[in-house]
Amino acid sequence: MTDEEMSGDLLGAIKPSTLPLHMDIDLSSKCNLRCSFCHLSYFNVPNSSQISFEYFMEKIDPILKQLKSVTLFSKYEPLTCRDFVKIFNRISEYGIETYFSTNAILFTEESIEAIVGRLRWLTVSVTGFNREDYARHMGADRLDKVVANLRAINELKRKRGVHYPMLRISTVGMLDTLEDLPRAVDFAKEHQAEEGVQVTALIAYGEEMVERMPLKDRERFVRLTQEALRYAREQGVRMALQSGGMEENQAATRELGHRPCFLPWRRLSVQPDGAVYPCPVSYKPVGNLAESSLEEIWNGSALEAFRAGVNDPARMNPECRGCTHCRHKSIIREDANDYSKADVFFAGMVRKN
Numbered sequence: 001m002t003d004e005e006m007s008g009d010l011l012g013a014i015k016p017s018t019l020p021l022h023m024d025i026d027l028s029s030k031c032n033l034r035c036s037f038c039h040l041s042y043f044n045v046p047n048s049s050q051i052s053f054e055y056f057m058e059k060i061d062p063i064l065k066q067l068k069s070v071t072l073f074s075k076y077e078p079l080t081c082r083d084f085v086k087i088f089n090r091i092s093e094y095g096i097e098t099y100f101s102t103n104a105i106l107f108t109e110e111s112i113e114a115i116v117g118r119l120r121w122l123t124v125s126v127t128g129f130n131r132e133d134y135a136r137h138m139g140a141d142r143l144d145k146v147v148a149n150l151r152a153i154n155e156l157k158r159k160r161g162v163h164y165p166m167l168r169i170s171t172v173g174m175l176d177t178l179e180d181l182p183r184a185v186d187f188a189k190e191h192q193a194e195e196g197v198q199v200t201a202l203i204a205y206g207e208e209m210v211e212r213m214p215l216k217d218r219e220r221f222v223r224l225t226q227e228a229l230r231y232a233r234e235q236g237v238r239m240a241l242q243s244g245g246m247e248e249n250q251a252a253t254r255e256l257g258h259r260p261c262f263l264p265w266r267r268l269s270v271q272p273d274g275a276v277y278p279c280p281v282s283y284k285p286v287g288n289l290a291e292s293s294l295e296e297i298w299n300g301s302a303l304e305a306f307r308a309g310v311n312d313p314a315r316m317n318p319e320c321r322g323c324t325h326c327r328h329k330s331i332i333r334e335d336a337n338d339y340s341k342a343d344v345f346f347a348g349m350v351r352k353n
């Protein structure tokens with residue numbers, strides 16, 4: 001369902017008994033990396049946890065057959081979940097669409113065997129397209145491992161004669177990495193990423209990142225992204241600026257402060273400690289699986305109140321006003337991109353001392 005279809009009367013027509021079409025599940029609240037730009041380098045996670053297969057079967061499996069799709073990450077690294085393969089195999093039995101984003105370092109023969117032919121979309125996050133740049137941005141000298149795993153995935157796709165997972169390369173767009181975008185295009189082409197390159201605009205979590213945000217030099221951002229988009233077209237590689245280009249973003253976010261968003265009408269976001277959020281970047285849970293079922297939370301008053309504050313400027317939720325979601329945030333508003341002074345962040349994260 002498109003955003004246009006969701007707008008207007010359709011929103012009012014959603015019945016309380018409707019279940020989400022989609023779920024975002026963080027399988028673990030850990031990561032094997034500490035990328036220089038990531039919230040995990042600046043904020044502590046309240047409690048380090050992961051979803052076990054048994055917990056998954058008890059709390060989440062009962063709702064699976066109602067869903068159209070599942071995303072197996074939002075803020076952390078899904079491959080750090082010990083039961084990743086068992087959980088993924090179970091979800092695959094339902095034939096629903098699956099997707100996750102990963103740094104791709106922790107893939108094993110077993111997890112590659114599990115996903116090839118069954119996972120629909122796979123995003124691999126790479127910022128820095130040579131050994132030195134990758135190590136500087138991602139905090140570890142592991143580009144060779146990422147390349148080896150991408151080759152292993154493509155090799156098995158060929159061997160099995162399957163199209164899935166469709167690959168995409170995601171890279172963080174900061175003023176000092178925009179010149180690397182053509183390298184991202186080359187990398188996507190080399191690794192047969194038919195979904196191409198996606199660029200997420202940098203959110204600054206530390207003071208030293210503020211000057212690197214795209215909005216600090218709009219002319220440079222527009223010029224270099226236009227050049228990269230042209231190069232991508234020439235190379236036959238798809239490329240998308242996740243939050244839109246400057247002009248388009250300005251038009252879409254001028255009145256509302258963020259791009260129109262319908263996530264909480266379609267999906268729910270579950271954390272490994274059982275907390276349920278209305279979207280992957282909201283701060284306040286609308287329930288916990290320890291106390292209520294997903295269906296109760298979906299139809300509960302807390303989520304209903306949150307929905308009312310998503311696209312209405314008069315009563316907007318604070319997290320929607322400064323939305324950091326890669327697709328919905330405004331890239332032109334300072335307060336939606338500069339979190340360098342924030343003491344708390346999503347899912348109960350607290351700034352490191």
Ligand SMILES: C[S@@+](CC[C@H](N)C(=O)[O-])C[C@H]1O[C@@H](n2cnc3c(N)ncnc32)[C@H](O)[C@@H]1O
Nearest residue numbers: 037038076077101102103125170200201202203
């Ligand atoms: C937080 S990661 C979680 C999933 C997985 N660990 C990964 O890296 O793909 C999700 C995405 O957020 C991007 N990201 C991380 N920090 C960012 C920031 N400060 N600004 C914009 N995008 C960022 C990453 O590059 C990655 O593509």
Ligand code: SF4
Nearest residue numbers: 031033035038076103
């Ligand atoms: S791999 Fe993903 S979750 Fe881990 S530090 Fe990097 S961006 Fe953050």
Ligand code: SF4
Nearest residue numbers: 261279319320323325
């Ligand atoms: S915080 Fe952003 S993604 Fe979440 S509901 Fe609000 S506008 Fe949508």
